[in-house]
Amino acid sequence: MxxxxxxxxxxxxxxxxxxxxxxxxxxxxxxxxxxxxxxxxxxxxxxxxxxxxxxxxxxxxxxxxxxxxxxxxxxxxxxxxxxxxxxxxxxxxxxxxxxxxxxxxxxxxxxxxxxxxxxxxEQLLFQPMHAARIALARSGKLGDVSQAQVSVAHGYHGISLIRQFLGVRFEEAVVSGQRFVSPIVEGPGRQGPPREEIVKDSSQDIVFLRFGDKLGVLDFTGDQYFSWIRRERVLVRGPRGEIIGDEAAWLQDFRTPVVLKLRRIDNGFDGNVLGFNYGGILLGAEWLYVNPFVPGRLTDDEVAVATSLAKMGDYARxxxxxYSLAEASQDHYLNLLVQRAIAEGATVTAEKQAWHPRS
CATH class of the missing domain: 3.40.50.720 (NAD(P)-binding Rossmann-like Domain)
Known part of the structure; x- marks a missing residue:
């Protein structure tokens, strides 16, 4: 290589x-x-x-x-x-x-x-657990995915993940939302753990994005990136099943449900001497995601960024x-509409932009 x-x-x-x-x-x-x-x-x-x-x-x-x-x-x-x-x-x-x-x-x-x-x-779609969820959403097990609720990242990051789960690109979007402010005990940040107890305001954006018969819900508070007490939440739903967090349920047939965990396989614990990393994510006996950077010791976000680098190297050659300029522009454009909808308390509709495919 x-x-x-x-x-x-x-x-x-x-x-x-x-x-x-x-x-x-x-x-x-x-x-x-x-x-x-x-x-x-x-x-x-x-x-x-x-x-x-x-x-x-x-x-x-x-x-x-x-x-x-x-x-x-x-x-x-x-x-x-x-x-x-x-x-x-x-x-x-x-x-x-x-x-x-x-x-x-x-x-x-x-x-x-x-x-x-x-x-x-945009690395979020390449984070291992999200990549595994996207693979499952596209596998057909859930049927045609119609709803994605994402409480993972702000603005265009969260919107990009919603589009991946729903399988939408530049379809018309109708956007509404609101902001809710509540108290929270301040947690860690980029500089490390807190040194004293401080109660501050926490802003939560709750946004609905309608893509025709598909619904995306973006629910995020900025504290989630570092907080010990604000966790991420993901729901992906289709007519035959759904993903909630790290658990998936779907119908093998109309009277036979299958319920499995998306199980992260880590190396380096107990008697495992394969190095301190992880192999991937299993759904039963199926690898939904295989870490391409073993034996590198990378965080999930670093694995995602490394994936972008690897894909960019391939693209350049x-x-x-x-993740094209058009896709990135669309996600940020929708994010701008989200901010407008919240600020104005209005429902806004996306319009055709320069990067949309010509019909």
């Missing part, structure tokens, strides 16, 4: 995922160089990661021989780099969202959408699209 060699524009909490993955899986990935604005940041990155760091785009790209470039910068800057790299013929894996608002999404897609090699790093 040929190593994937990529560059990174930008630095921050998210960009560190790519660096950790390349360090953990050096036979698969190489973070060859980075582009940042500040010299002190460049010096710190060189010292911490041993990566070549540049402060000028021309120097960053010169004689680089990169498969693609990851763009991990603030929302308003992201489309600038996407357009510049596309103009130079450089494949791009952009962080979400690709532009901050509808005008930006439209301008970006009209500039590069139909021609340039651009994908977006002529392989299939996996």
């Amino acid at each position: 040929e190593k994937i060699k990529f560059g990174i524009i930008g630095h921050g909490w998210r960009a560190d995922f790519y660096l950790r993955i390349a360090r953990e899986l050096p036979e698969r990935f190489e973070a060859a160089r980075m582009l940042v604005r500040r010299e002190e940041t460049a010096a710190a990155l060189r010292a911490a990661w041993g990566v070549a760091v540049y402060r000028d785009l021309d120097a960053f790209l010169a004689d680089a021989d990169l498969d693609f470039v990851v763009v991990s910068v603030p929302w308003d800057v992201c489309p600038v780099y996407i357009r510049e790299l596309a103009a130079r013929g450089v494949p791009v894996l952009a962080e979400t969202p690709p532009a901050p608002d509808l005008a930006g999404l439209t301008a970006l897609y009209e500039a590069v959408g139909g021609e340039a090699k651009v994908q977006v790093a 002529g392989g299939p699209s996996f």
